[in-house]
Amino acid sequence: MEVKTSNANLLQWTGDGLAIGFFEGKLELIGDLENLNDKLAGAIQEIITEEKFEAKINSIIFTRLIGGSQVRKIIVVGLGKAEDFNLESLRTAAASIIRVAKKQKCKSLAISLPICNNLAETAKTITESVELAVYEDNRFKSEPENEKNTIETVDLIGLVGQEEAINLAHQICSGVILARELVAAPANEVTPITMAETAQKLATEYNLHLEVLEHGECENLGMGAFLGVAKASDIPPKFIHLTYQPQGIPRRKLAIIGKGLTFDSGGLNIKSASSSIEIMKIDMAGAGATFGAAKAIGQIKPDVEVHFISAVTENMISGCAMHPGDILKASNGKTIEVNNTDAEGRLTLADALVFADKLGVDAIVDLATLTGACIVALGNNIAGMFTPNDELAKQLDIAGYKAGEKLWRMPMENKYFEGLKSSIADMKNSGPSAGSSITASLFLQQFIKNTPAWAHLDIAGPVWTDKESGVNNVGATGFGVQLLVNWVMS
Ligand code: BES
Ligand code: MG
Ligand code: ZN
Numbered sequence: 001m002e003v004k005t006s007n008a009n010l011l012q013w014t015g016d017g018l019a020i021g022f023f024e025g026k027l028e029l030i031g032d033l034e035n036l037n038d039k040l041a042g043a044i045q046e047i048i049t050e051e052k053f054e055a056k057i058n059s060i061i062f063t064r065l066i067g068g069s070q071v072r073k074i075i076v077v078g079l080g081k082a083e084d085f086n087l088e089s090l091r092t093a094a095a096s097i098i099r100v101a102k103k104q105k106c107k108s109l110a111i112s113l114p115i116c117n118n119l120a121e122t123a124k125t126i127t128e129s130v131e132l133a134v135y136e137d138n139r140f141k142s143e144p145e146n147e148k149n150t151i152e153t154v155d156l157i158g159l160v161g162q163e164e165a166i167n168l169a170h171q172i173c174s175g176v177i178l179a180r181e182l183v184a185a186p187a188n189e190v191t192p193i194t195m196a197e198t199a200q201k202l203a204t205e206y207n208l209h210l211e212v213l214e215h216g217e218c219e220n221l222g223m224g225a226f227l228g229v230a231k232a233s234d235i236p237p238k239f240i241h242l243t244y245q246p247q248g249i250p251r252r253k254l255a256i257i258g259k260g261l262t263f264d265s266g267g268l269n270i271k272s273a274s275s276s277i278e279i280m281k282i283d284m285a286g287a288g289a290t291f292g293a294a295k296a297i298g299q300i301k302p303d304v305e306v307h308f309i310s311a312v313t314e315n316m317i318s319g320c321a322m323h324p325g326d327i328l329k330a331s332n333g334k335t336i337e338v339n340n341t342d343a344e345g346r347l348t349l350a351d352a353l354v355f356a357d358k359l360g361v362d363a364i365v366d367l368a369t370l371t372g373a374c375i376v377a378l379g380n381n382i383a384g385m386f387t388p389n390d391e392l393a394k395q396l397d398i399a400g401y402k403a404g405e406k407l408w409r410m411p412m413e414n415k416y417f418e419g420l421k422s423s424i425a426d427m428k429n430s431g432p433s434a435g436s437s438i439t440a441s442l443f444l445q446q447f448i449k450n451t452p453a454w455a456h457l458d459i460a461g462p463v464w465t466d467k468e469s470g471v472n473n474v475g476a477t478g479f480g481v482q483l484l485v486n487w488v489m490s
Contacts, residue, residue, distance in 0.1 A: 001134055003127045003166055006110060006155035010036045013157065015108030017062075019075035019097040020044075022055040023082040023114075040069055047076060056080060057089060060096045062104065073104050079114070087125050090116050091404050094129035095471045098151070102134070105150045112157040121402070123162035127169035128176075128482065130154050132471040135177055137184050171299040172485050176478035179285070179292030183463060183476035187263035187281045192312040195260060195284070196238040198291060203242060206298025208308075213239035221331050223311070223351035228328040229344045230313035232267065232321035237313035240287075241355070242294050243305070250305035252363075255356040255451075256293055256484055258286030259345045259368035260312035267315050267341030268324055275372065282476070283345070285463035286367040287312060289480030296485045304488050309356055311348040315341070327425045330354060332447055335425040343430035345370050346443045353447035353454075363392055363453040365487070366444065367480050374410075374437040374458040381469075382406040383462050383479065386441035387455035395490055396455055396483065403482030404470065407457065410438065417442045 006013060010020070010032045020033070027048055029037045037044040047053070047063040057080030062073050077093045079085060093113055101109045111130070115122045134151060138144040156166070182190055182198070196212050203210035218227055218239050230237035240260070261283035264271070271277040287310035294308040322328070326338045328347065331354045336347065345368050356364050374384045383400075385407040387393050393409050400407040419431025419439050427446065431439035441456050448454045462479040465472050 001149065001151050001154065003130055003154045003156065003170070005160045005162055005166065006157055007160060008155070008157065010112055010157060011039065013110045013155065014070040015110055015155070016071070017073045017075055017101045017104060017106035017109040018071040019077055019101070019109065019111045021077050021079045021093055021113040023079050023085070024055045026082060027053070027055060040065060040074070044074055044076065047074065054078065058092060058096065060100055062100055073106060075100050085114065085116060087116055087121065087402065088404060090122065090125050091129045091471055094126045095133040098130055098133040101151055102149055107150050107152045108155070109151055109153070110155040110157055119159060119162050120165040123156060123159045123165040124169045126156060127166045128173055129471045131170065131173040132176060133473070135180070136473055137181065137475060139181070168300065172296045172482055174299070175292035175296030175485065176481045178295050179288040179478035179481050180476040182288035182291060183282050183285045183478070185281070187314070190281070190284065191235050191262050192238040192314065193235060195262065195287065195310070195312045196240055199240045199242055202291060202294050202298065206295065208294060208298055209243040209245065211241040213241070218351070222329065223331045224328045225330040225336060225347040226311045226313070226351040228322045228326065228338065229315055229347050232316040232318040233314040235314060237311070240310050240312055242308040244294065244297050245305055246301065246303045248303065251303045253305040253361040254488060255307040255309060255359055255361045255364045256290050257309045257349065257352045257356055257364065257366040258288065258290030259349055259370065260284045260287030260310035261345060261348065262312060262314050264315045264342070264344060265317060267344060268317055268321055269340050269342040270317060271342060279464065282464050283369050284312065285369050285459060285476070285479070286310070289367050289459070289478070289484060292478060292481035293484035293488070296481060297488055300485070300489070302489050306488055307356060307359055307361065309352050311352045313348065315344040330447065332449070334427070334446060337422040337425040337428045339428045340430040343440070346440055347429060349444055350447045353444060357448055357451050361451060364448065364451050365396070365455045365457065365484070367457045367459050369460040369463060370440050370458045371437040371460055373433070375461040377437060378408055378461055380461045380465060382408050384408060384410045384437055384458040385455060386410050386412050386458070387453070388412055388445070389453040389455065392453040392455050396487055399486035399490060400483040402486050405462070405479055405483040410441070412441055412445070413438055414442070
């Protein structure tokens with residue numbers, strides 16, 4: 001499928017599906033619309049009246065035109081009130097258009113929606129929504145259940161000159177789709193070894209520098225926290241570090257870290273069915289977003305140096321599993337009493353944060369499916385943002401808003417660190433269940449020393465969806481990639 005601009009206006013365009021957006025209370029057909037309606041023998045007015053269409057947000061209707069007319073189907077989409085119009089309305093509208101056009105077997109589709117903010121943002125947002133809503137994952141079906149997507153071309157009307165924005169959106173989407181595919185693939189497909197192979201492919205294809213630290217090298221660096229988690233797995237852990245280096249002097253230097261548990265059984269504090277053990281293939285979604293961002297950044301080539309890091313392993317059980325109560329030493333020398341082997345993400349992140357903290361970057365952002373408590377607090381559409389740095393919080397907020405990936409800043413209440421006090425080691429890895437997303441973030445903070453700005457995003461909720469919503473179909477959402485790319489480029 002290709003998204004492109006079209007020189008044709010509403011009156012000139014010919015093809016299978018023509019989608020037109022309307023604001024609530026502004027349904028009169030004037031100008032080009034009036035002429036088009038006349039040309040189509042009043043079909044647009046007829047369907048609006050017949051269906052009592054009010055253009056409320058999320059509403060969509062369509063009709064088949066008689067044979068021989070310039071378009072086969074007219075799709076009329078509601079945008080809500082003009083004064084509430086924003087990028088989110090644009091996304092919702094574009095995604096619903098795609099769902100209808102797919103069902104209606106359109107091959108060629110044209111989209112005419114109003115401008116939001118400016119031409120470039122409009123073109124980027126529509127293109128992203130189209131590409132993400134159209135995507136479906138049929139890799140593991142011997143015969144695809146859903147009929148194949150028929151859409152071949154999507155023409156954006158009124159956006160001539162925005163080819164660069166469309167291309168940017170396309171590059172970002174290729175990263176989102178990589179993240180979706182990594183997260184949706186089960187733990188017998190995506191392992192620490194295949195993650196290192198994927199990193200190798202990215203490095204080759206996009207000219208990134210790749211460093212993969214094997215078990216022995218991690219040991220030499222003193223990564224006892226990461227290796228403690230890896231102990232029970234038959235698959236060797238991989239510490240993956242991809243670097244994008246721009247030509248010339250970088251405007252800034254950043255590090256992105258993703259939690260990379262290709263499966264989280266909980267370890268000896270094993271998860272039960274009620275804590276969704278069967279979905280724990282998603283526990284590498286932070287790494288998935290990190291790799292997705294690397295794929296996009298490798299194509300976009302901004303003037304910013306970016307490090308993409310993940311300490312990848314599984315959290316399993318075996319005779320050599322870490323025991324509840326074990327004491328581990330992280331690479332900054334801090335000792336950790338593992339009072340819960342299911343709080344493993346923060347152990348792997350601890351060594352990844354220490355590693356990133358030594359790179360001399362201006363800021364570090366980590367993304368992790370870290371706590372069930374964050375899902376309880378914010379639900380499935382919003383990620384928790386934890387940072388002591390107001391400026392970074394602001395940057396990420398804007399990046400998330402522009403991406404349609406919502407963040408909500410959470411408090412880093414220092415007093416709660418008491419919950420992690422250990423009588424035998426420097427700290428425990430888990431505290432009381434009340435406020436456990438907050439104690440998790442305070443734990444991570446212990447591993448940052450030199451870097452001026454750090455933020456932790458708890459993405460446990462939004463990386464997966466059980467129902468179709470907005471640009472997401474059921475399954476992995478690829479959450480984080482768009483916001484990371486926006487942030488790097490800001
Ligand atoms: N991977 C889980 C968190 C998670 C839960 C992700 C649900 C996605 C969906 C994490 O490793 C975990 O087990 N967290 C524990 C921490 C607790 C033991 C302190 C949790 O949230 O229950
Ligand atoms: Mg766990
Ligand atoms: Zn986990």
